[in-house]
Amino acid sequence: MAYWLFKSEPSTWSWDQQKAKGDAGEEWDGVRNYQARNFMRQMALGDLGFFYHSQSEKAVVGIVEVCALAHPDSTSDDDRWDCVDIKAVQDVATHVTLDQIKADPRLEDMVLVKNSRLSVQPVTKDEWTIVLALGNTRLLAP
C-alpha cells in the first residue's frame, strides 16, 4: 500500500466536487507532466492519497482512494498521457495547512515543501501518519 498526494485548484476541481462523485470516483485528468504521470502509473487499487487544495486555501482537505489503475486520459488524444481514477473516502477533520506542514520539522522533506509545483506526489508512510494526526483524523475501517 502506497500513499500519495493529489493537488488541485479548488476553482478548477474542488474537494466538494470530488465528494459529489461518490464511490464512482472521477478521472484525475489533465496532468501533462511526466513525473506526475509516472507516479500515477505506479499506483495500485486501494492506494490512499491526500486531496490538497492549492492557491487560495493551501491545505490538505480530504482523503481519496485509487479506484482505477492508470489508463489513457480521456481529455487528451495524445497517448502519452495516462491517469488514474480516484474517489473520495473521507474528510480531513481539521484541514492541515501548508504553513503547518512547513512548520513541522518532521515534514520538511515532503515533496509538497520541496517541489511545490508537482501536482501528483508520493507521500511516505511516516508523513501520512503525521499529517493525519495534524488533521485530527482517524482513518475509518475500509
Next chain:
DNA sequence: GCCAACGTTGGC
C-alpha cells in the same frame, strides 16, 4: 498581480 522556479518545446 507579481515573480521565481521549473518543465516542456523546438530549433539547431
Next chain:
DNA sequence: GCCAACGTTGGC
C-alpha cells in the same frame, strides 16, 4: 542531444 525560449504553476 543541447539549450534558449516560452508557458505554467503556485506561493506570496
